[in-house]
Amino acid sequence: MIGSGGSPIGSESRLAMAYMRRRLPCALNSDHRGENAALIAAASSPSSFCAARVSRSEGQPDVHARLREQAEQARALASLFAPIADEPIPATMRVAVIRGRQRQPPWQLAIFASLLLAVGFGGGWSSARWSGEPRAGIAALANEASDNFRVYAADRIRPAEIGPDQRAMLIRWTSARLGERVTIPDLSTAGYRYGGGRLVATPHGPAALLLYDGPQASKLAVLTRPMQIDKTASMTSTSSGTMGRVTWAVDGIGYSVVGERPAAELHPIADEVRRQADAALVS
Structure with a gap:
């Protein structure tokens, strides 16, 4: 200007x-x-x-x-x-207040930082606890069984990685990967024919998935894997949508029988799976 x-x-x-x-x-x-x-x-x-x-x-x-x-x-x-x-000088801009902040002892800052960490940890733990989805135990095993059942039981081309005529190969493969002996239950008395199996991934490591064909094109699956918690747990019946599930654990090995039937109807089949698995462990 x-x-x-x-x-x-x-x-x-x-x-x-x-x-x-x-x-x-x-x-x-x-x-x-x-x-x-x-x-x-x-x-x-x-x-x-x-x-x-x-x-x-x-x-x-x-x-x-x-x-x-x-x-x-x-x-x-x-x-x-x-x-x-x-206008009066704002209180936060007065010299005495600024000097007071500068003279704040380091231990007060450390306490404040510790409180922030505690609040963050507590919030994360609460979110994990109340998120609704079980993360371990037989409840998680039941969810893993129904998730894999949805994927592979509906596959009309290749639901199983190893067919029913290669039982010995499937047992060797899955037993080596799980570090536990895997057995293939015979469910023919319940009207289900073994149709093959595969190794599947879960958040808790590998698991063996055994698939069965039943009357009127119905499907059934048995999922088994080592357990980190709930190493011994009684049978629990649950459902997920139209699927029923019966899940339990014996001596660190978990089992879940899942199919598109009410859990009450699956319970006799789960009893037979457990009987044969217990007999294989004794033999």
């Missing part, structure tokens, strides 16, 4: 304020207070200082006009920011 004299407005004022900053230390000295009283007043009220300069420049029209314009700008700025200047 250019003033009426062709030079940038405020350039002389800036030089004057720089001069005042250099002279203020001397003005505060007791030997120079009378001599520099005007200088101190100018530092505290720039608009008054500009007005005084205007009155002294009346013999120089160009300078007088430029200084008058600067004085008007100073008054306008002063009136514009007067409400803000009159």
Whole structure:
């Protein structure tokens, strides 16, 4: 912005304020207070200082006009920011408060950080506990059985990795991967024919999935794997949609029988699976 004299407005004022900053230390000295009283007043009220300069420049029209314009700008700025200047200093910006924060002992910060970690850990643990989906035990095993049943029992092309004519191969393969002896129950007395099996993945490691074909194109599956918890658990009947499930564990090995039948109808079949598995462990 250019003033009426062709030079940038405020350039002389800036030089004057720089001069005042250099002279203020001397003005505060007791030997120079009378001599520099005007200088101190100018530092505290720039608009008054500009007005005084205007009155002294009346013999120089160009300078007088430029200084008058600067004085008007100073008054306008002063009136514009007067409400803000009159506001009290916010409590958070007071020197005593800022110094108090800077002097905060390190141990208080450590306690605060520990509380944040405790809250975060507690929230994560609660979310995991109440998320609704079991993460371990025979409840998780039942979910794993029904999930794999949905995938492989509905496969019309290749539900089993190893067919029913290769039982010995499936037993060797799955037993080696699970680290436990796997048996294939004979469920023909219940109306189900063994149709093959495969090794499947679960969140708790590999499991053996045995598939059976029943009357009227019905399907049945038996899922077995080592258990990390619930190593011995009684039979529990549950359901998932249209599927019934009967799940239990014996000596660290879990079993889940799943099919599209009510769990009550699957219970006699689960009893037969358990009888044959227990007999294989004894033999």
